[in-house]
Amino acid sequence: MQRSDIPVYVQVRNQLWQWVQKQQLGSQERLPAERELAARFNTTRVTVRQALGQLEAEGVIFRSNRRGWYITPQRLIYDPSVDIGFYKTVIEQGLTPRTETLSKRLIETPNWLADISGMEKGAPIYHIVRRRSVDLRCVVVEHNYINPLGCPGLLDQDMDLSIWKLLREQYDLLPGQRNIEIFPQALTGVEAEALGVNSGSAGLYMQRLTLDKSGTFLEYDREYWIHDALKVAVQVNNN
Amino acid sequence: MQRSDIPVYVQVRNQLWQWVQKQQLGSQERLPAERELAARFNTTRVTVRQALGQLEAEGVIFRSNRRGWYITPQRLIYDPSVDIGFYKTVIEQGLTPRTETLSKRLIETPNWLADISGMEKGAPIYHIVRRRSVDLRCVVVEHNYINPLGCPGLLDQDMDLSIWKLLREQYDLLPGQRNIEIFPQALTGVEAEALGVNSGSAGLYMQRLTLDKSGTFLEYDREYWIHDALKVAVQVNNN
DNA sequence: AAGTGGTCTAGACCACACG
DNA sequence: GTGTGGTCTAGACCACTTT
Structure with missing residues (x-):
C-alpha cells in the first residue's frame, strides 16, 4: 500500500474487489482468510477487516459464523x-x-x-x-x-x-x-x-x-x- | 470491565446506553469524546468505537463528520x-x-x-x-x-x-x-x-x-x- | 492551539468450525 | 489439532473542527 490521500482500507477494498471479480467468484463462494489477505496486501488484519466491512456494508460479501467471508447472492x-x-x-x-x-x-x-x-x-x-x-x-x-x-x-x-x-x-x-x-x-x-x-x-x-x-x-x-x-x-x- | 462470557464492547455499549438514558440526552445532543469514554470504561478507543458502532447500527446514535457522536432524532x-x-x-x-x-x-x-x-x-x-x-x-x-x-x-x-x-x-x-x-x-x-x-x-x-x-x-x-x-x-x- | 474522530500498526488470546 | 474469525491492547499519526 503506497499512494497518499486515499485510505489504505479503501485501497484494500478496491484491490480485493477487483481480484474477486477477476477470479469470477460466484454466489456463496469463499474469500481467502483474513490473515492471508493481510499478508497479500502488506497490512494488518484490522485494516483488512475494515475493508471487508466496507464490502459487507455494500452488500457484496457477507460473513457466516466464524467460517469466513462469502460472495453475496443476488437480492x-x-x-x-x-x-x-x-x-x-x-x-x-x-x-x-x-x-x-x-x-x-x-x-x-x-x-x-x-x-x-x-x-x-x-x-x-x-x-x-x-x-x-x-x-x-x-x-x-x-x-x-x-x-x-x-x-x-x-x-x-x-x-x-x-x-x-x-x-x-x-x-x-x-x-x-x-x-x-x-x-x-x-x-x-x-x-x-x-x-x-x-x-x-x-x-x-x-x-x-x-x-x-x-x-x-x-x-x-x-x-x-x-x-x-x-x-x-x-x-x-x-x- | 470484568465479567466473563459477554464481550467487553457489548458491556461498554450497555453501560454507555444506560448512562445516556440516565442523563436524559435528547435528540442531537453530543456524547462524550471517545478518549474520555475509553478512560471511563477502562478500555481502549478501539473497543469504545466498536460499542459506538453497535449503537450506530441500531440507529440510536449517529456521527457527524469529525465532530462527535450524537443522539439520533426520531425517525x-x-x-x-x-x-x-x-x-x-x-x-x-x-x-x-x-x-x-x-x-x-x-x-x-x-x-x-x-x-x-x-x-x-x-x-x-x-x-x-x-x-x-x-x-x-x-x-x-x-x-x-x-x-x-x-x-x-x-x-x-x-x-x-x-x-x-x-x-x-x-x-x-x-x-x-x-x-x-x-x-x-x-x-x-x-x-x-x-x-x-x-x-x-x-x-x-x-x-x-x-x-x-x-x-x-x-x-x-x-x-x-x-x-x-x-x-x-x-x-x-x-x- | 487544542481537541476530536479517522486511520493504522503489530502484536495477542479466545471460542469455535472443520478436517 | 489446526486454522478461522471475533475480540482486545496500547500505543501512534493525521486531518479536520472548534475554541
Whole structure:
C-alpha cells in the first residue's frame, strides 16, 4: 500500500474487489482468510477487516459464523403487498427456498398487539415463528400473528409453505387493506442468533397489518431480514 | 470491565446506553469524546468505537463528520405512495424541514432511464438533485427525472418545496401507477459526501417510477436515505 | 492551539468450525 | 489439532473542527 490521500482500507477494498471479480467468484463462494489477505496486501488484519466491512456494508460479501467471508447472492425481489408467498417468489427467481417453523402456538393477545389490531387483550391468537432461507442461506425470521376466528385448527397444518395460500384455499380468507412499515434496523438478540449473524448486523425490518375486506383483523406480521438479501418492490395505484 | 462470557464492547455499549438514558440526552445532543469514554470504561478507543458502532447500527446514535457522536432524532414516517411531499410530511410530525437544490438541468435521457421509463434515448428530460434535512440534519439526497412534455419551464420554478405540488397545481399533472423499489444499500461516493457521512455508511435506497393515468411516463425518482432517518409506511388495498 | 474522530500498526488470546 | 474469525491492547499519526 503506497499512494497518499486515499485510505489504505479503501485501497484494500478496491484491490480485493477487483481480484474477486477477476477470479469470477460466484454466489456463496469463499474469500481467502483474513490473515492471508493481510499478508497479500502488506497490512494488518484490522485494516483488512475494515475493508471487508466496507464490502459487507455494500452488500457484496457477507460473513457466516466464524467460517469466513462469502460472495453475496443476488437480492430476492419481494413484494409485500401481494400474497404470492415466499416459496413461490423464490422459485420464480430460479432460487431454492427453505422454511423452518421454529414455533407455532396459541397465545393470549398481548397489549401492544391488541392496540394495533383491534383484537381484545388476552384473546387467543396464533403465533407462528418461521426462519426462511434462499439457497441454504438464512435470510429472514418471520413472526405471524393470526386471528384464529376464521381459521380453526390452522396450527395442525404444515407451515413450511405459504400461510396465505392456506388461508385462501382452506379457509377462504382474503386480504383487504394492508398497512406496511419498512425501515432499516440492526439485527439483535434472538433474531440475530436465529439468522446466524452477529448482533448489530445490518437488517431490514418489515411489518404488515392485514385486514379483510370488511375491516376485520386477519394477520399481523413482523419480518427481520438480512440487509443484503432482498429488494422490496411494491406497485401502487393512486386514485 | 470484568465479567466473563459477554464481550467487553457489548458491556461498554450497555453501560454507555444506560448512562445516556440516565442523563436524559435528547435528540442531537453530543456524547462524550471517545478518549474520555475509553478512560471511563477502562478500555481502549478501539473497543469504545466498536460499542459506538453497535449503537450506530441500531440507529440510536449517529456521527457527524469529525465532530462527535450524537443522539439520533426520531425517525421520519414517510409514505412514498402518496404526494404529500417532504416539506409537509416533516412539518406534520413537528419537525423542521430544509431542502437545498444542488442542481437542476435539462439533460438527454440516458439509456438506462430510457429502458425503464419508455422515454426515447437522448430525449430531453429534467434532472433535479436535492438534499433534504430534518432539524438541520441531512437525511436524504434525491434525484428527480421528470418528463418535460407536460411541464415546460419547470426548472424556472422554486424547487425547494414539493415538486409534486408544482406538477399538480401549476401543470395539472397527476400520478397514476407507481412502481416503488426499496432496499438497504450503503451510502458511497457523491451521495455519502453530500450527506456528510463516511463512504460505506448504512443507507436505504428508494426509487419510484411514476406514470400518469394513461400510462405516460411522468417522473422517476432515486432517493438515498441515511439508514436511521426514516420509517417507510405504505398503505395498500388488495382487490 | 487544542481537541476530536479517522486511520493504522503489530502484536495477542479466545471460542469455535472443520478436517 | 489446526486454522478461522471475533475480540482486545496500547500505543501512534493525521486531518479536520472548534475554541
